[in-house]
Structures are given as C-alpha cells and as structure tokens.
Amino acid sequence: EAGVTQSPTHLIKTRGQQATLRCSPISGHTSVYWYQQALGLGLQFLLWYDEGEERNRGNFPPRFSGRQFPNYSSELNVNALELEDSALYLCASSGGQGADQPQHFGDGTRLSIL
Amino acid sequence: GQQLNQSPQSMFIQEGEDVSMNCTSSSIFNTWLWYKQEPGEGPVLLIALYKAGELTSNGRLTAQFGITRKDSFLNISASIPSDVGIYFCAGQLNNQGGKLIFGQGTELSVKP
Numbered sequence: 001e002a003g004v005t006q007s008p009t010h011l012i013k014t015r016g017q018q019a020t021l022r023c024s025p026i027s028g029h030t031s032v033y034w035y036q037q038a039l040g041l042g043l044q045f046l047l048w049y050d051e052g053e054e055r056n057r058g059n060f061p062p063r064f065s066g067r068q069f070p071n072y073s074s075e076l077n078v079n080a081l082e083l084e085d086s087a088l089y090l091c092a093s094s095g096g097q098g099a100d101q102p103q104h105f106g107d108g109t110r111l112s113i114l
Numbered sequence: 115g116q117q118l119n120q121s122p123q124s125m126f127i128q129e130g131e132d133v134s135m136n137c138t139s140s141s142i143f144n145t146w147l148w149y150k151q152e153p154g155e156g157p158v159l160l161i162a163l164y165k166a167g168e169l170t171s172n173g174r175l176t177a178q179f180g181i182t183r184k185d186s187f188l189n190i191s192a193s194i195p196s197d198v199g200i201y202f203c204a205g206q207l208n209n210q211g212g213k214l215i216f217g218q219g220t221e222l223s224v225k226p
Contacts, residue, residue, distance in 0.1 A: 033212055048212035056211030090156050100164055102147055103214060105156035
C-alpha cells in the first residue's frame with residue numbers, strides 16, 4: 001500500500017511569490033491534514049480537509065490556504081511568501097475524522113524562501 | 115502555538131540500554147500518539163493510545179496513556195543503532211477538529 005505522497009520534495013521561492021504544494025493521501029483515506037515544521041517551532045497544525053471541505057484551520061494567516069479535490073488529494077497554497085515561511089510542510093491523511101483514526105504522514109515538501 | 119511538554123530533549127545512550135521519554139500537558143486528551151522522525155523523512159506512527167490507562171506494545175516499544183489523560187510515556191527496550199531519530203508525542207481531542215498537538219521531540223542517539 002502506497003503511503004502519503006507529497007510533491008515537490010524541495011521548492012525554492014523568493015519573498016512575495018506564491019507556492020503550491022501537493023499531497024496524495026493513502027488510498028481509502030478521506031481526511032487530509034497540513035502541518036508546518038519550522039526550525040525551533042516544532043510541528044504546528046495548519047489545515048484539515050475532509051470530503052472536499054475545510055473543517056479546521058490552525059493559527060496561521062489567510063495567505064495560507066488550500067483545497068481538497070474529489071479524489072481526496074490536496075493542495076496547500078501560500079501567497080505573498082515571507083522569509084519565516086521557510087519550513088518543512090508535512091501532509092498527513094487518515095481514514096476519517098474520528099480520533100481513533102490515526103494520522104499518517106508523508107515525507108514533506110521543504111520550502112525555502114530566499 | 116500550543117505544545118506538549120516532552121522530556122528529555124535529547125538522550126545519548128549505549129546500544130542495549132533501555133530508554134524512557136514522556137509527555138505532559140495541562141489539558142486532557144482523548145488520544146495520545148507517538149511518532150519517530152528520521153532526517154529527510156516525515157514522522158512515522160509508532161503507537162496509538164485511545165483509553166486512559168492503556169498500555170500498548172509494538173515490538174521493543176511500549177507506551178502508556180496516563181490515567182489522568184494528561185500524560186503519556188514511551189519506553190524502548192534494548193536499544194539498537196537504528197533507533198536513532200527524533201521521537202514526538204502528539205495529543206488529540208475529539209472536539210479539536212483533527213488537530214494534533216505535538217511535543218518538542220526527544221532526539222535519541224545510540225552509540226554502538
């Protein structure tokens with residue numbers, strides 16, 4: 001069974017640009033989650049999508065947004081990039097929204113802002 | 115953002131030794147999870163705990179969901195070099211909309 005896949009592996013952008021990160025969940029999983037892992041800040045919850053709808057978002061500005069497609073894959077978009085957006089962005093998926101459905105992570109997209 | 119208190123921050127041990135790490139929170143959780151992350155990879159789920167007092171094993175790993183629902187520990191017995199990595203605890207509440215709250219991580223180094 002294929003795990004969560006993310007693309008691209010690395011992404012280099014400059015300040016003010018826009019970035020799009022992609023995630024394909026484990027087959028059969030309907031919930032997709034996005035986390036930011038920045039140096040010194042640990043893993044921070046960004047967004048949760050389930051059945052194509054945004055269900056919850058963390059304490060991040062509106063320039064962080066995303067969507068989930070009918071095949072349950074997801075995109076994270078970051079507009080007006082700032083230097084502090086440099087981080088590893090991790091996508092996770094689960095079989096549902098219940099707390100008994102653990103989240104499984106992909107290997108992330110390393111976003112570097114120059 | 116909100117985080118769990120995970121300790122120790124780092125451990126340097128000899129191969130064959132047992133390891134213990136723990137997480138505490140001021141809030142209760144419905145679920146406790148333990149993940150391991152190696153360089154260049156995402157966190158890999160090790161153990162999931164769903165009931166207060168639950169003790170669960172996965173090979174040489176054992177984790178417990180604290181009876182107060184505010185803490186959890188992870189033990190690794192007879193450590194081996196491939197145990198090297200960063201271990202994270204994570205807590206989840208049923209009414210928190212899928213959000214996992216992570217500890218700061220415990221970096222484990224194993225000397226052969």
